Amino acid sequence: MSSEEQLADWRALALRVEEAVGRAVIGQAPVIRLINVALFARGHVLLEGDVGVGKTTILRAFSRAVGGDFERVEGTVDLLPGDLIYHTYVDADGKPRIEPGPLLRHRERLVTFFFNEINRARPQVQSLLLRAMAERSVTAFNEEYHFPHMTVFADRNRVEKEETFELASAARDRFMFELRMPTPTDYETRRALVFDPAFHDVDALLESVGAEILPWQELNRMAGAIQRHVRASEALERYVVDLWDATRTPARFGIALDGVDMERLILAGASPRGIMALTRAARVVAWLSGRDHLTPEDIRAVVPSALGHRIFFTPVYEMRRAQLADALIEQILDRVATPR
Amino acid sequence: MRRAAVALMALALLGPLRAEPLPEPAVVEQPRAFGYQLGDRVHQRVRLDTPERAFVPGELPPPERANVWFERQALVIEQDPDGRRWLRADYQLVNSPPRLRIVNLPGWVIPSADGGPGLQVPDWPVSAAPLGRETAFSESGLGELRPDRLPAVPDIAPLAARRNHTLLALAAMLAAWAGWWAWRQRRERDTLPFAHAAAALRHIAPDDPAAWQALHRAFDAAAGRVIDAATVPALFERRPELRPLSAQIEQFYAASAARFFAGREVADAPSPHALCQALRQRERTARG
Amino acid sequence: MRRRHVHAAFAIASTLLAAFAASEAVTLHRATRVAAVVAGQADAAPELPEARLMRALAMGEAGRFEDALAELKPLTRTEDEGLRLAALYDLGNLHLREGTRRHATAPEEALPYIELAKQHYRDVLRQRPTDWDARYNLERALWLAPEEEQVAMDAAPPVPSERAITTMRGGKAALP
Structure with missing residues (x-):
């Protein structure tokens, strides 16, 4: 089987995953598409959204469709780094026992790791997670634990500000996407969510999602194949570099925001890692569209999610980040021209 | 200068009725009598409307030599500001x-159109003198003859x-025309994107990226x-006038994407020059 | 829309100016040739009526009465008033000179010429009463052939034709 055919087969599988999740979680097609992209670009995702919009459901649906094990941790102030790694308790015989914690428990079978309310966890916990994300391994019990197929999803609670620890900019940069999961706005979706009994029983709902559509052990290999398969033309490379420049010096591209001194807005533009993540993700988008080359549309499809959380504003404007970041990204997409 | 003289003639005696009515005396404005x-030229005016009668002249004589001195050249009926009619001779x-x-401006009878009595214009003596003498003096201007013309x-x-002024005005007009045209072209290049592109494309080959x-x-x-x-569609929202070219525009974008991002040339790619002209x-x- | 209107306005204005300039150039060209003709270069523009007049004057001077007459006659019907009156006046002069010339030898032949001269001068004066040259020369003609009131006119109506009352005072020559 040639790699071309394999990629085509995998593309069919990827689309099936999307379709299966889409049946369980309605009204979130863009988010599902981007989670799928992150999955095949082997990137981690920072989720953001109102309480109860179905973040856990969407992740469990993905976990079921992709296969492998699912693990979920709740971020709390008193959570310690060790709590992720081991679990101590007194067994039935009254002897103290130490067992691997949620991170280690599944070993290589860990595919979907959901860290809920990551900003409630202390920075020590966050940094452990970041290391695990970057290296996909942890040393514990004098042993190197690998979980090469793991994808981390972290959720930020935006409602409470007390007793939270905002993610450092370097930490945010480790996530490929920051996805905002909105409450569905169209009438039909909201009506179905509220009145269709199928959406009330989450477990039954998840049962309807086909299990292990993908051979998840192959994910890393296929991700590499996708990256090699999708080409970027000279004009496209130029476009990406221009976008990168625009995140650093937006004024040079004629970008202006109301009431903002553009010269003093940006503390740091997107990092090289961020731009790499952008192209990786865009290649997956191109592959999902059945193309072997990147187009500006592929890039645009992932720019808001891939770059929005990677531009760092000066403190004066950091307070208005949510509003400014969106406007800035929109302006960048509107102003940076291609082909050039 | 005309001195008006009124000649009134009373009909002293009424003779026995005749078939031909006697002419009545006319009120005449006579010309200056001397010099x-x-x-x-000498002008004489005969009043046609009198309090008693609105006189309508019959057939008037044609221009002719009135006597050995005078030629009658025109007979015109005119109206004065008071609305009275005069016959000017x-x-x-x-x-x-x-x-x-002394020579006479000859008297005559103005016939009446209705066969009634005519108007009698009396003789009017005026003084006339020669211009020179019978024997020419010299050649100093009072010679034998004035020279040929x-x-x-x-x-x-x-x-x-x-002619030069008109040519100058014409040149100025043409210059103004050319100037206006050039200014307009330039402004279009500055304000109209496709005019600007068209100007740039003039120096670029069609297959040049x-x-x-x-x-x-x-x-x-x-x-x-962008x-x-x-x-x-966002383009058409802002520039609905371009919508009729949507097929070509979409073709252009498809060909451009193939060219710049897929790395293949489209065989029947639209020429950017032609499309640009159409858009322009x-x-x-x-814009008008 | 507006652009087309401006172009049209410019085009109309330019066309009008061009037409004016052309007509003025034609006028100027003609005037230059007339000036040349009058200055003596009769062959500069032989077709011009002005050239005809100049030719006629030269013929008259050379004693070619009939030729001069033939050249001048058509000019008395021309539209150009100045030229027409000049031709009439010159016709008068031509006839008067001829009459004077004949008067010396055969006075009975002179009268018709003098009468024709008077007629031409009177034609001029009818159209331009202030023409002093025509007045003067008419008077010269009248000295040669006076028109007197008929002595025996007893309340006769004015005679309509001037020719009928023309008399000739015999032997009265205005020769130097």
Whole structure:
């Protein structure tokens, strides 16, 4: 089987995953598409959204469709780094026992790791997670634990500000996407969510999602194949570099925001890692569209999610980040021209 | 200068009725009575409307030699500001007396149209004198004859000046026209994206990527944002006048994407030059 | 829309100016040739009526009465008033000179010429009463052939034709 055919087969599988999740979680097609992209670009995702919009459901649906094990941790102030790694308790015989914690428990079978309310966890916990994300391994019990197929999803609670620890900019940069999961706005979706009994029983709902559509052990290999398969033309490379420049010096591209001194807005533009993540993700988008080359549309499809959380504003404007970041990204997409 | 003289003649006696009614005396404005020379014109006015009668003249005599001195040249009926009608008779002195003497402006009867009595205009004696003597003095101007007349020599200078002024005005007008046209072209290049692109494309070969890029920039400028194949509708929202070209525009974007991003040439790719001209035309028409 | 109107306005204005300039150039060209003709270069533009007049004057001077007459006659019907009056006046002069010339030898032949001269002068004066040259020369003609009132006119109506009352005072020559 040639790699071309394999990629085509995998593309069919990827689309099936999307379709299966889409049946369980309605009204979130863009988010599902981007989670799928992150999955095949082997990137981690920072989720953001109102309480109860179905973040856990969407992740469990993905976990079921992709296969492998699912693990979920709740971020709390008193959570310690060790709590992720081991679990101590007194067994039935009254002897103290130490067992691997949620991170280690599944070993290589860990595919979907959901860290809920990551900003409630202390920075020590966050940094452990970041290391695990970057290296996909942890040393514990004098042993190197690998979980090469793991994808981390972290959720930020935006409602409470007390007793939270905002993610450092370097930490945010480790996530490929920051996805905002909105409450569905169209009438039909909201009506179905509220009145269709199928959406009330989450477990039954998840049962309807086909299990292990993908051979998840192959994910890393296929991700590499996708990256090699999708080409970027000279004009496209130029476009990406221009976008990168625009995140650093937006004024040079004629970008202006109301009431903002553009010269003093940006503390740091997107990092090289961020731009790499952008192209990786865009290649997956191109592959999902059945193309072997990147187009500006592929890039645009992932720019808001891939770059929005990677531009760092000066403190004066950091307070208005949510509003400014969106406007800035929109302006960048509107102003940076291609082909050039 | 005309001295008005009123000649009134009373009909002293009424004779026995005759078939031919007697002419009635007319009120006449006579000309100055003295100082005439050969060639002078003399005007006489006869009042037609009297309190008693609105006189309508019958057939008037044609211009003719009225007597040995005068030629009657015109008979005109005119109205004065008071609404009264007059018959004006123009005479010219066409004979020169050998010395100062009295000559008569001949009297005559103006016939009536209705067969009633005519109007009697009496003789009017005036003095006339010769211009010179029978024997010519010398050649100093009172010679035998005044010289022959040459054709009038037209004054060349003012004619030339007028022609030059008109030519100058014409040149100024043409210059203004050209200037306006150039200014307009320039302003279009500055304000109309496709005019600007068209100017740039003049120096770029159609298969040069720069030609395509120039047209892309024009689309972006026209839409006020970057336009790609997916956002072409945003272009039409801002520039509805371009909508009739949507097929070509979409073809262009498809060919451009193939060329710049897929790395293949499209065989029947549209020429950016031709498309740009078409777009420019629409843009101009829309702007007026 | 507006652009087309401006172009049209410019085009109309330019066309009008061009037409003016052309007509003025034609006028100027003609005037230049007339000036040349009058200055003596009769062959500069032989077709011009002015050239005809100049030719006629030269013929008259050379004693070619009939030729001069033939050249001048058509000019008395021309539209150009100045030229027409000049031709009439010159016709008068031509006839008067001829009459004077014949008067010396055969006075009975002179009268018709003098009468024709008077007629031409009177034609001039009818159209331009202030023409002093015509007045003067008419008077010269009248000295040669005076028109007197008929002595025996007893309340007769004015005679309509001037020729009928023309008399000739015999032997009265105005020769130096």
